[in-house]
Amino acid sequence: MAHKHKTKKEPAAPKSFGWMAEFVDEQQLLVAARKLRDSGYTKTDAFTPFPVHGIDEALGIKPTILPFIVLCAGMTGTCTALLLEWYTNAFDYPYIISGKPFASWPAFIPVSFELTILFSAFTTFLGMLALNGLPKFSNPVFTNPRFDRATNDRFFLYVDSKDRYYNRDAVHKLLKDTHPESLEEVLEDESSADIPQPIWMGITTLAIFSLIPLAAIYLIRESRSEEPRFHIFLDMDFQPKKKSQQTTTIFADGRVTRPQVAGTIARGQYAPTGSYYLGYDPEKVASLESAKATRFVTLGQPPAETAGSPEEGTPPAPQEPAPTAPAAEAKPTGTPATTPAPAAPTATEATPATEPAPAQPPAADAAKPADAAAPAAAPATATGEVNLDTLPWLTDFPEGVATEANMARGKQRFEIYCGACHGITGDGNGLVAGRAAELAQGYWTPPTSLHDAKIRQQPVGRIFHTITNGKGKMGGYSSQINAEDRWAIALYVRALQRSRNAKIEDVPEGERAALGNP
Template sequence: MSEEANNTEPKLIGLMAQFDDPDSLLAACEKVRKAGYTKTDAYTPFPLHGIDEALGIKPTILPWIVLTLGVMGGFAGLGLQYVTNADWYPFIISAKPVWSLPANIPVIFELVILHSAIAVFIGMLFLNKLPTFSNPLFRVPEFARATDDKFFLTIDVNDDKYKPNKTRELLDGLIGQTDVIEVFEDPSPAELPKIIKFVGIAATVVAVVPPILLWRAYYQTSTVPRINPIRDMDVQLRGDTQTISPVFADGRTMRPRIPGTVARGEWVDPIMLTGIVPEIGGEQNVIFLQEEDTPEEGADKPAEDEKPAEDKPAAEEAEGQQPMADDAPAEDKPAEEAPAAEEKPADGEAAAEPEEPEPNWVKIAPISVTKATLERGRQRYNIYCSVCHGLAGDGDGLVSQRALQLEQPTWIPPTNLHTDYLLTQPDGKLYNTITHGIRKMKGYGDQIPAEDRWAIVTYVRALQKTRTGTPEEIPAVEMKELEIKGQ
């Protein structure tokens, strides 16, 4: 720097008035603003309510900057998710839409918050002209008390109303001011320190490296495994399904459910699940019906001139399936050689072995039977049962009709739900049949929830009532309506 520059007097940049209390500062700010000065500022040790209005400071545009960046961030998140999920990598799952707004709200919200926070931070620095490495006010010794117990008001020399003498007279005439100080610019060089330059250059170089690496990874192939900075996310000490574990004696990682335990909050009354009233100190055979009425070998084909076995009454079914003494087919023996009626099993089974006693079936469905229950049962029945048993329960469903039309030799028509032995069967046994199946009918316990199975039972009872009901069982109001309609 030349000697002439060193001898140059500092340039005046403004005047500063000092006050001892906030009320005097507020009154001074009001007076300066009414005098027409606009390039002013005030400094206080603590936030002072009303100082903005006293100085005439206009609202900042920072909220609009935040709003703009927030909206841009929201659309950026929306567009990013749409491109990645609906265009680049669409997921087609169970006919669900590949892109929907509700599923993307969380990411949109997070990006709105992120961009708004960045806008607040950067906008505040920009509007306050920060960072400022040197402020001329710091060269005034009295200004050091601005963070302690003094209050200051400054007027910039670049203000249109600024006149050296008039402005000083204005400040001198302010009530409560203790001193008027001239503020000169900082004569030190305005260049950034070299250390800051080097740090900025290094930061710029480091910031360029990740985009370069991303570009290289995107457009080039590699046989080297990917960089894994956080290995715990991929390599975890956990037991995967269907793997071997040295921890347990059986060598399996997947642990079976502990017998006799139920997950918290998942306990259901056993009667509701099985249709059986548990006996104290004993165990019930929950799948009792799976072995019931098993046809003899060769007896699963009905006779050409007879009904299928399951459509016959119990006594007739026993006659058609009872094995003969010389193991000859039943149809080849004369009728008089059949065993006596008292020797036949009471339930119509052709079994020589001792019968297993039936469980203690629930007599009536353990649910509240309402109109909604019957409607639910009707819907479930039409979905799962009517294809074989028919809409009215006569065993003439579409599947059965098709099988009979094709003359399938192994087809056994479904049971007519209005058969006598089904009318007297307990609700629990009918429920167990739906759950575990019987003969060639599969069980639906894994497809239909327990409550829906009971609803089907109640609907089947309603279907049976349409054939066995009496006029006395019909409410008087409905009976009168039927009489009016002539039914």
């Protein structure tokens, strides 16, 4: 106690920071706090083990300005998000996403909301720390061991000596009158108020270590090297898989690309034959022209067994007839349909070959009529083009297609797959067409109207063929729509066409009256 009267000039003298009163319950604390407040003290504080209702009001604590700071930060967050999204999406790198406008405000809102919260939360936390003068590594109130019970079962009231009206004796008397459990002066803490050295060292070490990754990234990005790049994550560049043309040790022959297993059909390569799947009669084709016959029939067949199997390392390529001579005179003893389809198609001669392409063992040496030999002999077929107008199309629907159920199915499929371009009524005015016409980009081919005389005169088989293989800019739909549905669509197209050109005779007797016109 004797220390208290020493003057400040003596360095060893503990300095008084204020008074600390200790109470056993919160009611006493509240009474004392109100008394302090009413006496005009503002630099006061209370320390309690739990939140005491009304303590703010009892101490006369003014509302903090933190909410306003947070409000400003929140609005900054909103604006930052909106600006960022608008800048990136609508200004800097406009990119159509889901067909939405570049500046899609509904899509911006979630991010704006999140950023508002983020900015507000950080500001609340950091602002609270800043307004409280935290972090603070030393506080003189901790010098008294009694104060430890502030987190346990005691209530403390503190008057800071920096208060405007602070008078050591007056405060002492005032607090004494509230009958505290104990009343002690808070004396200077002997420890330094500076941040302890170990913490500094820890922070410095962390800061230095955190530079290492940055330095590494900088080095990798800026340096040139012959070596492969350094990869932290291998996922995209090195994947645990083999690509074609690579080698492997898994299979004896070392090939990564496996030959097709005998007796199987690869996905997408199944090509059923028969008029139901082709739209024309392949047998009639055979009787028309031998060249086309071979072409079409072999197209419809699975690849013929190649007798000259590539067993002993003979690669398939040399089997292909070398473009040796224009040998046009070479009478074809065998049809060329022996090697897999690509090699076969262009039989050059006009000799009708009635028997359609029996598989013959290819003479590996034979100077076959080559592709290149063709041009003069058969200009029409040599290019592989087929005159679709003369094909023996099916003119009637196959058995079982023309049913009520199929008509409904065809209508539904038509509206799903075809209506977008050709229009629901087949006029060639679908949504896509309308949209494209609006853009007027110049390279748009308008969809055909299905009511064109040209189309109406086409046999059904040809319509089926068009759906299957496409025409002009229209792609084939065989991969999306199965054959049954393609026929159903063809059926519906016929119905659409007929609806425009119906005669009264087409209407059933019983329903003619409903049309109104006699």
